Amino acid sequence: xxxxxxxxxILPLAVAVVVYVMRQWxxxxxxxxxxxCVALGIIIIVIPLGRTVEIWGRQIVLGGTLSLLGRELVxxxxxxxxxAFLYLTAAATLAMAWWVxxxxxxxxxxxxxxxxxxxxxxxxxxIYSVLLLQIALAVSVFALQREDRGPTRGGxxxxxxxxxxxxxxxxxxxxxxxxxxxxxxxALLQASAVLVVLSFAMLLGSVPFHxxxxxxxxxxxxxxxxxxxxxxxxxxxxxxxxxxxTYPEFSAHADFASLASTxxxxxxxxxxLFAAAxxxxxxxxxxxxxxxxxxALVALGLYDERGLALALLALMVRPFGLxxxxxxxxxxxxxxxxxxxxxxxxxxxWRSPGGALAFLMGGMSIAGMPITAGFAARWAxxxxxxxxxxxxxxxxxxxxxxxxxxxxxTFTVLMKCPRLSxxxxxxxxxRGPAPGPLVPGLVTAVALASVSIGLWPQIITPISxxxxxxxxxxx
Amino acid sequence: MAxxxxxxxxxxxxxxxxxxxxxxxxxxxxxxxxxxxxxxxGLAGKYTFVALLMIQGMRxxxxxxxxxxxxxxxxxxxxTEQQSKxxxxxxxxxxxxxxxxxxAARIETWRRKGVSAPGLFGFMAALMVAVVAYAAASSLxxxxxxxxxxxxxxxxxxxxxxxxxxxxxxxxIGIGMLMFxxxxxxxYTALEQSLVVTGxxxxxxxxxxxxxxxxxxxxxxxxxxxxxx
Numbered sequence: 008x009x010x011x012x013x014x015x016x017i018l019p020l021a022v023a024v025v026v027y028v029m030r031q032w033x034x035x036x037x038x039x040x041x042x043x044c045v046a047l048g049i050i051i052i053v054i055p056l057g058r059t060v061e062i063w064g065r066q067i068v069l070g071g072t073l074s075l076l077g078r079e080l081v082x083x084x085x086x087x088x089x090x091a092f093l094y095l096t097a098a099a100t101l102a103m104a105w106w107v108x109x110x111x112x113x114x115x116x117x118x119x120x121x122x123x124x125x126x127x128x129x130x131x132x133x134i135y136s137v138l139l140l141q142i143a144l145a146v147s148v149f150a151l152q153r154e155d156r157g158p159t160r161g162g163x164x165x166x167x168x169x170x171x172x173x174x175x176x177x178x179x180x181x182x183x184x185x186x187x188x189x190x191x192x193x194a195l196l197q198a199s200a201v202l203v204v205l206s207f208a209m210l211l212g213s214v215p216f217h218x219x220x221x222x223x224x225x226x227x228x229x230x231x232x233x234x235x236x237x238x239x240x241x242x243x244x245x246x247x248x249x250x251x252x253t254y255p256e257f258s259a260h261a262d263f264a265s266l267a268s269t270x271x272x273x274x275x276x277x278x279x280l281f282a283a284a285x286x287x288x289x290x291x292x293x294x295x296x297x298x299x300x301x302x303a304l305v306a307l308g309l310y311d312e313r314g315l316a317l318a319l320l321a322l323m324v325r326p327f328g329l330x331x332x333x334x335x336x337x338x339x340x341x342x343x344x345x346x347x348x349x350x351x352x353x354x355x356x357w358r359s360p361g362g363a364l365a366f367l368m369g370g371m372s373i374a375g376m377p378i379t380a381g382f383a384a385r386w387a388x389x390x391x392x393x394x395x396x397x398x399x400x401x402x403x404x405x406x407x408x409x410x411x412x413x414x415x416x417t418f419t420v421l422m423k424c425p426r427l428s429x430x431x432x433x434x435x436x437x438r439g440p441a442p443g444p445l446v447p448g449l450v451t452a453v454a455l456a457s458v459s460i461g462l463w464p465q466i467i468t469p470i471s472x473x474x475x476x477x478x479x480x481x482x
Numbered sequence: 483m484a485x486x487x488x489x490x491x492x493x494x495x496x497x498x499x500x501x502x503x504x505x506x507x508x509x510x511x512x513x514x515x516x517x518x519x520x521x522x523x524g525l526a527g528k529y530t531f532v533a534l535l536m537i538q539g540m541r542x543x544x545x546x547x548x549x550x551x552x553x554x555x556x557x558x559x560x561x562t563e564q565q566s567k568x569x570x571x572x573x574x575x576x577x578x579x580x581x582x583x584x585x586a587a588r589i590e591t592w593r594r595k596g597v598s599a600p601g602l603f604g605f606m607a608a609l610m611v612a613v614v615a616y617a618a619a620s621s622l623x624x625x626x627x628x629x630x631x632x633x634x635x636x637x638x639x640x641x642x643x644x645x646x647x648x649x650x651x652x653x654x655i656g657i658g659m660l661m662f663x664x665x666x667x668x669x670y671t672a673l674e675q676s677l678v679v680t681g682x683x684x685x686x687x688x689x690x691x692x693x694x695x696x697x698x699x700x701x702x703x704x705x706x707x708x709x710x711x
Binding site for chain 1: 639643650655666670678679694696697700
């Protein structure tokens with residue numbers, strides 16, 4: 008009999024090794040990585056907890072507690088959905104990577120990261136979760152390096168900020184153990200609260216620790232950056248929920264809601280301002296992610312189950328926007344072109360309509376515009392905020408307008424007629440062979456999924472509501 | 483084994499202060515010097531002195547594990563620099579080969595130009611961080627930690643952050659991260675002596691070393707192909 012939990016730790020590592028060895032055969036290795044992610048994402052949802060099932064002649068049991076190196080691995084209902092979300096989001100990102108960066112290290116590094124993140128969600132006590140998360144974040148930097156560029160400064164900044172968050176998160180465990188023994192010593196609780204706020208602010212890229220986010224998208228592999236900002240970011244959120252559940256003193260703190268709201272609004276305001284003024288579309292993607300993270304924090308600041316469900320919904324629909332936007336933009340850039348400016352994209356919509364469609368649909372979704380997946384989360388948030396926090400809702404709308412200005416500016420450049428000087432070869436010639444019918448099909452499928460969720464949000468909202476009911480840190 | 487342990491403990495009790503001074507010198511060297519050979523020597527020395535300091539309050543096998551990871555990291559950096567050197571040499575940049583010519587070239591540079599402005603700035607900043615670390619260790623000693631380890635933990639953490647802020651080279655940024663992590667590790671070992679934690683922290687250090695080594699190689703390869711870095 009196989010302990011099902013081990014599958015999620017060992018199988019991605021094994022596939023990662025095979026994918027790395029086979030990276031010369033780009034199509035085969037990317038299909039293998041994609042298939043592994045889809046299979047694991049579905050298996051964890053389909054196999055019932057605690058029941059033995061037979062797959063390919065092997066008996067597998069999922070759930071319960073497993074001991075590994077003397078530490079406990081526990082699968083709860085929440086973790087089950089969370090792990091499935093991470094694997095399926097990764098699958099979508101890898102499918103897009105097959106289009107835009109086939110030789111990227113995202114395939115093997117992404118699989119190793121997923122294995123470590125699964126371990127981080129399952130292992131207890133939390134200090135081991137934190138350490139596994141840190142190792143996962145460090146591994147993902149391999150994927151951020153672009154083939155045709157110098158070393159990624161954004162990746163190094165990301166690694167530095169996440170490393171700066173480590174001491175706080177590890178020390179909290181010891182401080183809270185001390186506080187449990189001496190509850191009259193409130194200085195221990197205050198110190199822990201400060202550490203937890205600072206640590207998660209750095210990991211989530213809250214203002215003023217946000218600088219790594221636009222740097223990451225600006226000079227790193229864009230699709231790998233969106234992997235970091237969806238998969239890794241979600242794992243950080245899930246870890247934060249685990250902290251809040253393990254130490255309810257933090258969520259019961261009088262300033263919890265206002266702190267989450269303020270941090271979220273600062274991210275929204277900075278993201279909106281800089282996205283509108285941005286002349287480099289890749290950095291704009293980073294500010295779009297900043298606004299979306301801020302919106303999720305604002306939702307958490309509502310301090311009730313509805314707010315938590317909205318934060319989870321924002322996390323769940325983010326890949327539709329960010330992955331599509333990143334894939335579109337990366338697909339529009341000519342490989343090897345060192346010019347990151349807006350003008351280099353002039354007229355590219357005529358050369359790569361699939362890329363332009365992905366850029367537009369992804370941009371609209373991450374901005375929360377109607378008929379896209381992002382709208383489902385954002386509209387519900389506006390409605391929840393409007394009665395009691397009208398100013399927050401208006402700021403969020405203003406940031407959305409700022410982001411849409413940036414997206415529209417880029418899109419109009421994409422739609423302009425291409426300019427050719429005398430003797431210059433057309434851009435299509437420089438871009439190499441056309442990607443074939445699968446790429447427009449892939450983009451259309453994801454765009455259609457996004458529109459479907461935008462039109463019928465009831466497809467996804469029950470999942471976030473159910474997930475929120477499983478999280479127990481709220482009063 | 484017991485006799486060996488007793489011997490080592492007696493010896494390290496005598497060398498606690500010299501080990502602190504050793505860490506101080508090697509850490510400052512890491513901040514000031516931009517020469518990879520000196521940096522590698524400094525890093526290896528830093529790991530040795532930190533291991534000596536750790537023996538006072540830790541199991542010998544854990545100290546050995548931490549020391550081994552540190553020296554392995556030095557080996558990774560050495561191999562990376564060799565690889566970068568061969569890549570840049572292929573692009574036409576020449577490097578002095580023997581120790582003698584390298585030393586002579588260094589002395590000649592110092593004689594002609596004196597200490598470089600970034601080097602001087604780094605030295606002054608490192609001294610300031612050292613003063614702050616001393617003040618912090620005196621007024622806010624880390625819990626469950628001997629005074630000298632507290633001082634070294636503050637020093638390494640502070641200098642690690644300083645190096646992160648001052649550097650653009652991936653390997654130097656990596657060294658900054660490892661210094662920061664090493665400083666925290668000194669403190670955290672006193673709180674949590676689990677072998678699994680030691681293993682995970684060691685793995686994290688090693689992954690950071692591999693990431694920065696990879697980025698350094700990319701930088702050299704891009705100089706080779708004329709894309710800069």
